[in-house]
Amino acid sequence: MTLAEDMGYTTADGRKIGGVVMEMKNITLRFGGVVAIKDISFDIREGEIRAIIGPNGAGKSSMLNVISGFYVPQDGEVLFHGKKRPQMKPFEVAQQGIARTFQNIALFEGMSVLDNVMTGRLTHMNSSIWSQALWKGKAEREEVENREICERIIDFLEIQSIRKTPVARLPYGLKKRVELARALASEPKLLLLDEPMAGMNVEEKEDMSRFILDVNDEFGTTIALIEHDMGVVMDLSDRVVVMDYGKKIGDGTPDEVRNNQAVIDAYLGVSHD
Amino acid sequence: MFYREAGDFKTSYQDDNQTFPIKFDRYRYYAVLFAAFAVIPFLVNDYWVNAIFLPFLIYSIAAIGLNILVGYCGQVSLGTGGFMAVGAYAVYKLMTAFPDVSFAIHVVLAGGVTAIVGVMFGLPSLRIKGFYLAVATLAAQFFLVWLFNRVPWFYNYSASGQINAPVRTVFGVEVTGPTAEPWAVYLFCLVFLTLCAIIARNLTRGSVGRKWMAIRDMDIAAEIIGVNPLTAKLSAFAVSSFFVGISGALFFGVYLGAVEVGEAFGINKSFLVLFMIIIGGLGSIFGSFAGAAFLVLLPVLLKNVLVSGLGWPTDLAAHLEFMIVGGLIVTFLILEPHGLAQLWRVAKEKLRLWPFPH
Numbered sequence A: 001m002t003l004a005e006d007m008g009y010t011t012a013d014g015r016k017i018g019g020v021v022m023e024m025k026n027i028t029l030r031f032g033g034v035v036a037i038k039d040i041s042f043d044i045r046e047g048e049i050r051a052i053i054g055p056n057g058a059g060k061s062s063m064l065n066v067i068s069g070f071y072v073p074q075d076g077e078v079l080f081h082g083k084k085r086p087q088m089k090p091f092e093v094a095q096q097g098i099a100r101t102f103q104n105i106a107l108f109e110g111m112s113v114l115d116n117v118m119t120g121r122l123t124h125m126n127s128s129i130w131s132q133a134l135w136k137g138k139a140e141r142e143e144v145e146n147r148e149i150c151e152r153i154i155d156f157l158e159i160q161s162i163r164k165t166p167v168a169r170l171p172y173g174l175k176k177r178v179e180l181a182r183a184l185a186s187e188p189k190l191l192l193l194d195e196p197m198a199g200m201n202v203e204e205k206e207d208m209s210r211f212i213l214d215v216n217d218e219f220g221t222t223i224a225l226i227e228h229d230m231g232v233v234m235d236l237s238d239r240v241v242v243m244d245y246g247k248k249i250g251d252g253t254p255d256e257v258r259n260n261q262a263v264i265d266a267y268l269g270v271s272h273d
Numbered sequence B: 001m002f003y004r005e006a007g008d009f010k011t012s013y014q015d016d017n018q019t020f021p022i023k024f025d026r027y028r029y030y031a032v033l034f035a036a037f038a039v040i041p042f043l044v045n046d047y048w049v050n051a052i053f054l055p056f057l058i059y060s061i062a063a064i065g066l067n068i069l070v071g072y073c074g075q076v077s078l079g080t081g082g083f084m085a086v087g088a089y090a091v092y093k094l095m096t097a098f099p100d101v102s103f104a105i106h107v108v109l110a111g112g113v114t115a116i117v118g119v120m121f122g123l124p125s126l127r128i129k130g131f132y133l134a135v136a137t138l139a140a141q142f143f144l145v146w147l148f149n150r151v152p153w154f155y156n157y158s159a160s161g162q163i164n165a166p167v168r169t170v171f172g173v174e175v176t177g178p179t180a181e182p183w184a185v186y187l188f189c190l191v192f193l194t195l196c197a198i199i200a201r202n203l204t205r206g207s208v209g210r211k212w213m214a215i216r217d218m219d220i221a222a223e224i225i226g227v228n229p230l231t232a233k234l235s236a237f238a239v240s241s242f243f244v245g246i247s248g249a250l251f252f253g254v255y256l257g258a259v260e261v262g263e264a265f266g267i268n269k270s271f272l273v274l275f276m277i278i279i280g281g282l283g284s285i286f287g288s289f290a291g292a293a294f295l296v297l298l299p300v301l302l303k304n305v306l307v308s309g310l311g312w313p314t315d316l317a318a319h320l321e322f323m324i325v326g327g328l329i330v331t332f333l334i335l336e337p338h339g340l341a342q343l344w345r346v347a348k349e350k351l352r353l354w355p356f357p358h
Helices: A060-067 A090-095 A113-119 A129-134 A138-156 A172-185 A202-218 A230-236 A254-258 A261-268 B013-017 B023-043 B046-072 B080-097 B103-126 B130-150 B182-205 B207-217 B219-224 B229-256 B267-280 B285-309 B314-335 B339-353
Strands: A020-031 A034-045 A049-053 A075-080 A098-100 A190-194 A222-226 A239-244 A247-252
Touching (some): A020 A060, A034 A239, A034 A247, A049 A202, A049 A230, A090 A098, A090 B219, A113 B207, A129 B182, A138 B013, A172 A202, A202 A222, A202 A230, A247 A254, B046 B080, B046 B182, B046 B207, B046 B229, B046 B267, B080 B103, B080 B130, B080 B229, B103 B130, B103 B229, B130 B267, B182 B207, B182 B229, B182 B285, B207 B219, B207 B229, B267 B285, B267 B314, B267 B339
Parallel strands (some): A049 A222, A049 A239
Antiparallel strands (some): A020 A075
């Protein structure tokens, strides 16, 4: 299957979804005797919001860690833009244009919000250490150019008023938003969100959902997200992968997944009589 | 009243990125520079230079260097004394091998040599962290001192095992040896300190500095957003050792003049510089200055008060001095764990509102 043959599909609300960005082929991940992911295949297409759901311990976060290069699967292939991805360090994966947020916030607590967002631009900044030591020429220019990009993101996520605040002083909901800003600052081709709504109240969830939809809409960013709130998942995502005990038990549009007997069994349990 | 950013609008990101964005700060900085370069050299005598200014300037360079490694990049090091010794012995070998080259060039080259050695001893940091890394750098400290003691090539086979700084000049002015003028050695060290501080500030506000701080705050997240831990950590070791090497070279060449490695660059020196940055404030250039000033000036001050002021015997004063300095360090760390730099920040916050309470 080449990209030219595979033109994607159109969503219910009329958005055009493009070709395959990332394809997971028969991924198996073991930790010693524990099989975290068992022979899972799925793809993520350009411009779509792809959700990965499943009960606790299903292997969702492990899957995200495989995509971001943190775990190396024992079997299977990861194809990025149709090419098999060789084994990479996480920072090399980031340089390819894959950004992520974490289930437990992983911001740099000692730095200001602005500096945290600027760290998202590190993969785009390459002035030499000599130029930076003198703060002349490329270093200064690069700093200003990237600052402008970061300020656009800060504007977009409505965190202007806290840009110089140390991250350690922020409340939880804002920290989540700053983390999203940092991931967006790198202008990722694929954005991975690990439980972006965990621990939030209804209003914060609504805000976050709006930001995710806006990001997808305005920047055309492909998004893969893990989330436990079914209402959010069904509303936001175009296609859903369902995992249980490391296996894939469902894959399709929210409606298809909702009516899938295996998924209902996994979430509600099966009666034994 | 006079210290605030209100009305001081920035219209470009360059303005916002400058080291002292508040006007009052900026003028204060120019005033300090002016006093240091144009006033103090005319006033100083031998006592002031050798007892106060030289140790302060040289330890400030070492503290800035160590602060880059520990305060900005989060890699604990107990090898500062050893790295200072590398700078000292490198400059000694260069001075004796190329007597016609300017001493300033030798000092910079000695910093370069120390940077290379620092990178080699920084390699374990790629696998180990925290206390374990501290122990690994402690090994560097002992190994380097042993090396300079045992291999006669380093001290040019001199009978005493010491190294002595011959007379060397910069632009025709003597800066080493017993006959160097106080103002000359003061200015020479001041130029190095100013350049080191500016370079350190520039590096820590740019992308290199953000990489270091990302590694310090959360190394796993740093790697996932695209920081290569290998280059980030090793560049911190290189830059840090470069500064520490320069300070070691000046300590030997300009300040002491004659050095026995175990005495001048032992483990005590490593702890002293580490205390300076902890008391001054980790991750702050100003803190490096403040910490160096605190630990250099306090003993001098106490000695003057106890011996000259109260007329106590010298030996009693010397012992009391240790106890008082130690006690002050403990008290201080309990009251303000983030160091003098934090006190300074709080003071500035207060000044911003003064004379109003809110």
